[in-house]
Amino acid sequence: MVNNEKYDENQIQVLEGLEAVRKRPGMYIGSTSIRGLHHLVYEIVDNSIDEALAGFCESIQVIIHKDNSVTVIDDGRGMPVGIHPKMHIPTIEVIMTVLHAGGKFGGGGYKVSGGLHGVGASVVNALSEICEVTVKRDGHIWYQSFSRGKTVTPFGKIGNTDDHGTIIHFMPDEEIFESIEFEYDTLSQRLRELAFLNKGINIKITDERYEKENQFHYEGGIKSFVEYLNRNKGKIHNEPVYIEGIKNTTSVELAFQYNDTYNENLFSFANNIDTVEGGTHLVGFKTALTRVLNDYAKKFGFLKENDKNLSGEDVREGLTAVISVKLTDPQFEGQTKTKLGNSEVRGIVESIVGDVVGSFLEENPTVGKSIIEKGLNAARAREAAKKARELTRRKSVLESTTLPGKLADCSSKDPSECEIYIVEGDSAGGSAKQGRDRRFQAILPLRGKIMNIEKQRLDKILASDTIRSMITAFGGGVGKDFDVSRIRYDRVIIMTDADVDGAHIRTLLLTFFYRFMRDLIDLGHVYIAQPPLYKVKKGKIEQYAYSDDELDKLLIEIGGKDSSTDIQRYKGLGEMNPEQLWSTTMDPSGRVLLKVSVEDAMAADEIFTILMGDKVDPRREFIRENAKRVSNLDI
Numbered sequence: 084m085v086n087n088e089k090y091d092e093n094q095i096q097v098l099e100g101l102e103a104v105r106k107r108p109g110m111y112i113g114s115t116s117i118r119g120l121h122h123l124v125y126e127i128v129d130n131s132i133d134e135a136l137a138g139f140c141e142s143i144q145v146i147i148h149k150d151n152s153v154t155v156i157d158d159g160r161g162m163p164v165g166i167h168p169k170m171h172i173p174t175i176e177v178i179m180t181v182l183h184a185g186g187k188f189g190g191g192g193y194k195v196s197g198g199l200h201g202v203g204a205s206v207v208n209a210l211s212e213i214c215e216v217t218v219k220r221d222g223h224i225w226y227q228s229f230s231r232g233k234t235v236t237p238f239g240k241i242g243n244t245d246d247h248g249t250i251i252h253f254m255p256d257e258e259i260f261e262s263i264e265f266e267y268d269t270l271s272q273r274l275r276e277l278a279f280l281n282k283g284i285n286i287k288i289t290d291e292r293y294e295k296e297n298q299f300h301y302e303g304g305i306k307s308f309v310e311y312l313n314r315n316k317g318k319i320h321n322e323p324v325y326i327e328g329i330k331n332t333t334s335v336e337l338a339f340q341y342n343d344t345y346n347e348n349l350f351s352f353a354n355n356i357d358t359v360e361g362g363t364h365l366v367g368f369k370t371a372l373t374r375v376l377n378d379y380a381k382k383f384g385f386l387k388e389n390d391k392n393l394s395g396e397d398v399r400e401g402l403t404a405v406i407s408v409k410l411t412d413p414q415f416e417g418q419t420k421t422k423l424g425n426s427e428v429r430g431i432v433e434s435i436v437g438d439v440v441g442s443f444l445e446e447n448p449t450v451g452k453s454i455i456e457k458g459l460n461a462a463r464a465r466e467a468a469k470k471a472r473e474l475t476r477r478k479s480v481l482e483s484t485t486l487p488g489k490l491a492d493c494s495s496k497d498p499s500e501c502e503i504y505i506v507e508g509d510s511a512g513g514s515a516k517q518g519r520d521r522r523f524q525a526i527l528p529l530r531g532k533i534m535n536i537e538k539q540r541l542d543k544i545l546a547s548d549t550i551r552s553m554i555t556a557f558g559g560g561v562g563k564d565f566d567v568s569r570i571r572y573d574r575v576i577i578m579t580d581a582d583v584d585g586a587h588i589r590t591l592l593l594t595f596f597y598r599f600m601r602d603l604i605d606l607g608h609v610y611i612a613q614p615p616l617y618k619v620k621k622g623k624i625e626q627y628a629y630s631d632d633e634l635d636k637l638l639i640e641i642g643g644k645d646s647s648t649d650i651q652r653y654k655g656l657g658e659m660n661p662e663q664l665w666s667t668t669m670d671p672s673g674r675v676l677l678k679v680s681v682e683d684a685m686a687a688d689e690i691f692t693i694l695m696g697d698k699v700d701p702r703r704e705f706i707r708e709n710a711k712r713v714s715n716l717d718i
Contacts, residue, residue, distance in 0.1 A: 091163045091165060091174075092163045092165040092166065092167050092168060092174040093168060103182075104182065104205070104206050104209035104210065104232065105209050105210065105231065105232065105259070108206075108209075108210055108259055111206045112126075112206060112210070115259055115260050115261055116260075116261055116262075117261070117262060117264075117266065117269075119260065120255055120260050120262065120263060120265065121265065121266070121269055121270060121273075123153070123206075123207045123210065123211070123253065123255060124145060124153055124155070124265070124270055125273060126203035126204070126206060126207050127153075127155040127203060127204065127207055127251050127253075128143060128145065128155055128274070128277065129203060129355070130203050130204060130249075131143045131155065131157035131159060131249070132277055132281060132284075132355055134157060134159030134160065135159070135281055135284050136281070136354075136355075136409065139159045139160045140157050140158055140159035140160075140248075140284070141158055141283075141284065141285060142157070142158050142284070142285040142286070142287070143155065143156070143157045143284065143285070143286045143287070144156040144157075144286075144287045144288075144289070145270065145274060145286075145287070145288045145289070146288075146289045146291065147265050147267065147270070147288075147289070147290045147291060147292060148291050148292075149291050149292050150254065151254070151255070151263045151264060151265060151292075152213070152252060152253060152254040152255075153252070153253060153255075153265065154250060154251070154252040155250070155251050156248065156249075156250045157248050157249055158246070158247065158248040159247070159248055159249060160220065160247055160248075161218040161219050161220030161221075161247050161248055161249050162174070162175050162178060162216065162218050162220075162249050163175070163220075164218055164220055164221065164223075164225050164238075173227070173238035175216055175218065175225070175227055175238055176227065176234060176238055178204050178205065179204050179205055179208045179214065179216060179227070179229055180205060180208065180229065180232060180233070180234060181205060182205050182206070204251070205232070207251075207253055208229050208231075208232055208253070209231065209232035210231075210255065210256055210259050210260075211229075211230070211231070211253040211254055211255055211256055212230060212231065212254045212255070212256045212257070212258075213228070213229075213230055213252070213253065213254040214228070214229045214230065214251070214252070214253040214254075215227075215228045215229075215251070215252045215253070216228075216229075216249070216250070216251055217241075217249070217250040217251075217252075218248075218249055218250075219244045219246045219247050219248050219249075219250075220247055222243060222244065222245070223240045223242070223243055223244065224240065224241050224242040224243065224244050225238065225239065225240055225241070226238075226239065226240075226241045227239075231256060267288070267290045267293065267295055270288060271288055271297050274286045274288050274297075274299060275297070275299045275311075276308075276357070277299075277355060278299035278300060278301050279299075279301050279304060279305055279307060279308035279311070279405075280304070280305065280308070280352055280355050280407050281304075281355065282301055282302055282303065282304030282305075282307075283300070283301075283302060283304075284300070285298065285299070285300045286298070286299045286300070287299070304336065304338075305325075305336050305337070305338045305405045305407055306323050306325040306338040308338065308405045309323040309338040309339060309340050309403055309404070309405055310323060310340070312348065312350075312403050312405070313340055313342050313403050316342035316343065316344055316403075317342055317343035317344075318340060318341070318342055318343075319340075319341035319342060319343060319401065319450070319453045319454065319457060320340065320341060320447070320449075320450040320453060320454075322340075323338045323339060323340035324338065324339050324340065324439075324440065324443055325337070325338045326338070326435060326436060326439045326440070328435035328439070330431045330434070330435065331427075331431070332410065332411045333408060333409070333410040333411075333427075333428060333431050334408065334409045334410075335364070335406070335407075335408050335431060335432055335435050335436075336406070336407045336408075336409075337368065337404065337405070337406045337407070337432075337435075337436060338404065338405050339402060339403065339404035339405075340402075340403055340404075341401045341402055341403075341453070341454055341457060342401050342402075342403060343401060344401050344537070345400055345401060345461075345464075345539070345540045345541075346400075346401070346598055347396075347399040347400060347401070347402045347403075348402070348403045348404070349361075349365065349368075349369075349399070349402070349403075349404050349405075349406075350404070350405045350406075351364055351365040351368075351405075351406045351407075351423075352405070352406070352407040352408070353407075353408050353409075353410065353413050353415070353423045354408075354409055354410065354413055355407075356415070356421075357421070358415075358421055358422055358423050359421045360416075360421040360422035361422060361423075362416070362422045362423030362424060362425075362428075363423050363424065363425055363426060363427075363428040363429040363432075364406055364408045364423050364428050364429070364432050365406060365423075366429050367428065367429040367430065367431070367432030367433040367436065368404070368406050368432050368433075368436055369395050369399070370395075370429075370433055371432065371433040371434075371436035371437040371440065372395075372398060372399070372436065372440060373392075373393070373394070373395045373398050374437065375436075375437055375440045375441045375444070376393060376398045376440075376444075376454065376455065376458060377392045377393055377398075378441070379441070379444045379445075379451055379455065380393065380455045380458075380459075383448075383451070385452075385455045385456075385459065391462075393455075393458045393459070393461075393462055394462065394465070396461070396465065396563060397458045397459075397461040397462045397465060398454075398458045398461075400457060400458065400461035401457055406432070408423070408428060408432070410425065410428065412425075413425060461540075464540040464541065464542045465541075465542075467542035468540070468541040468542040468545060468562065486555060486556060487527065487551075487552035487555055487556055489512070489527060489528050489530065489552065490525060490526070490527045490552070490556050491516045491519075491521075491525060491526040491527075492525045493521060493522060493523050493524055493525045494521055494522050494523075495522055495523045498570060498571050498572060498573055499573050500523050500573065501523050501524075501525065501571065501572045501573060501574075502523060502524055502525070502572050502573065502574035502575070502576055503524075503525040503526070503527055503556060503557070503571075503572040503574070503575055503576065504519070504524065504525070504526050504527070504576045504578045504612070504669070505527055505529060505553070505575065505576065505577050505578065505592060506526055506527065506528045506529065506578050506579075506656070507528075507529055507578070507579040507580060507584075507585060507588055507656070508528060508529070508655075508656075508657065509528050509530070510655075510656075510657030511528070511578070511580075511655065511656035511657045511664075512526055512527075512528025513528075514656065514657065514659060514660065514661045514664045515528075515578065515656070515661075515664060515669070517661035518660075518661030518662060518663075518664040518665035518669060519665065519669055520665075520669075524669065525556070525572065527552065527553065527556050529549055529588070530548075530549060533547075533549055533550075533588060533591040533592065533595075534547045534549070534550060534591075535591060535594070536550075536591075536594055536595045536598060536599070537594055537598070541561070541562050541599070544595075544599070545561070550595065553595075556571070557570050557571060557572065557575070557600070557603075558570055558571040559571075559600065559603075561599050561600065562599050565599065565600050565601070565602060565603075567600075567602040567603060567606055567608070570603070570608065572608075573608060574608060574610055574676075575596075575603060575608055575609050575610070576610045576611070576612050576676065577589050577592055577593075577609070577610070577611050577612065578611075578612035578614070578656065578668065579656075580614075580654070580655040580656055581614060581616055581653070582654065582655070585655075589611065593609070593679065596609055597681070604679055604680070604681055605681065607678055607680065609678070609679040610676040610677060610678055610679065611676070611677045611679060612668050612669075612674070612675075612676060613629055613668070613674070613675040613676065613677060614629075614653065614656055614659070614664075614667060614668045615627035615628060615629050615653060615667045615668070616628060616629060616630060616631070616634070616652065616653060617633075617634050617650055617651065617652055617653070618650075618651040618653065618663075619634070619637055619638070619641070619648065619649070619650050619651075620648070620649040620650075620651070621641050621647055621648045621649070622647060624641075626641075627667050629675060634650070656668075
């Protein structure tokens with residue numbers, strides 16, 4: 084890792100001050116929720132990754148301490164330690180206390196960088212009760228400490244060393260964050276992702292609170308990433324296709340592999356940033372793949388001259404792909420940096436992918452045949468699904484006469500105030516219909532078993548009466564045609580019993596929404612109702628508890644359990660009369676609703692594959708690992 088680029092105080096450019104961060108933290112880290120809390124770690128780790136991209140860092144260590152403070156250690160060059168030429172204070176102080184100060188603006192510090200806004204270290208400092216920087220560089224150990232964006236101790240030498248690197252220790256500020264309890268699994272997932280995207284780097288995470296640790300190192304890079312994503316799926320071909328190329332100053336790395344599912348999973352990154360909205364690199368890949376596979380199908384007779392081409396949707400069925408580009412001047416669309424906008428990248432990716440995939444298919448005819456046959460089956464299913472969708476759409480005129488027979492609709496026609504309860508069984512459905520507020524609450528009872536859509540194509544799914552009822556009631560379509568702006572209810576609330584069957588139904592419904600109405604979840608329209616587990620009656624007073632902890636507290640409040648205390652454990656929603664169901668579970672002034680969100684698309688895909696897929700061993704392992712977290716298990 085030899086690189087003679089100079090990186091010192093002259094590369095650190097200053098754009099503006101730090102004042103606004105503590106006032107409006109959400110502008111800089113997204114939110115002050117658990118998501119924003121984790122963002123602090125990512126900002127510091129991104130700086131270490133930038134050192135790795137520049138060729139100077141081989142290992143990164145993240146430690147979560149018992150007090151929920153975090154230390155990030157890297158073996159890069161170490162932050163510059165000289166006096167800043169314009170600010171006339173130590174450069175470390177500039178990096179830590181001035182917003183938009185970093186080596187990423189003038190092009191002299193870093194050629195390729197992920198933390199492009201240069202806000203990382205200073206924002207973490209501003210939002211931390213304690214922030215300490217230790218630098219090993221130029222034969223010495225240097226140290227400075229800060230608090231809530233302000234300097235606490237002067238910068239200076241505290242020892243000598245032959246090592247090099249940066250150590251940042253910070254304690255998130257409880258005045259800012261809703262919680263400072265880091266989630267080990269969430270941090271692990273992102274660090275694993277970074278190790279895949281930067282092959283050869285060593286990343287270690289240690290959690291001193293629970294004595295856990297993980298080490299990530301992948302010489303295979305994103306090829307290993309695709310193998311990891313597909314590990315619980317049946318593969319169409321054993322080895323992922325791996326492509327690596329460079330044009331001008333843009334490097335492209337791509338790996339893909341087909342599996343026997345009916346979903347596509349495409350993940351795209353630019354300079355290690357997860358471009359969840361895609362962008363020009365993803366468009367280039369999709370265009371090249373569709374063109375090459377159609378050319379191949381025609382050349383070898385899978386498609387006749389007059390046959391319609393396979394669509395992009397057809398050729399991506401069952402595809403898992405990761406594309407990672409690294410470029411010197413990326414343009415991201417939007418504040419969230421989730422869509423790559425560089426127009427030239429599309430052509431670069433298209434050219435590199437087109438050449439390599441074409442050669443690969445010709446050299447591996449068995450794999451080529453399997454992929455094309457999967458695409459042809461997908462095309463036939465797409466035509467069948469199109470006809471079924473048109474039938475569903477014809478039925479989904481917003482007049483109540485054409486809505487599903489079991490649906491008890493609400494009187495309001497304003498979607499923004501309407502909500503629909505998806506209820507398990509006719510008994511609970513009856514109580515819910517009687518107890519609801521008819522003006523804005525609709526009830527759709529589910530009849531019979533819900534199909535496990537994880538194992539089915541859309542044409543088969545649309546044959547299910549239960550699923551057709553939901554599609555028609557919601558009014559937004561399904562699959563690629565789903566349009567969240569057309570839905571008839573702002574809130575879709577799943578209301579099932581608090582037992583094993585209820586949990587299974589919830590998982591089946593969430594799998595369907597995730598796979599075929601994704602925006603419903605992504606845009607925050609799906610909720611899970613929380614009915615009480617217990618009714619406690621003492622004398623004439625009735626109270627409800629929603630968990631075992633709440634029951635214990637309630638019993639203490641009423642003076643303990645005695646012969647006059649009656650505790651009823653609800654086995655199902657049907658045991659409640661309409662008034663009880665309204666007051667405990669449906670009344671907006673007192674109910675508890677859990678909003679369903681997807682923090683990490685990869686983790687969600689993996690969980691749905693494990694829980695609803697064909698393979699038993701991964702499911703057994705998942706249950707064994709997560710059994711300790713289960714509450715309210717009804718056996």
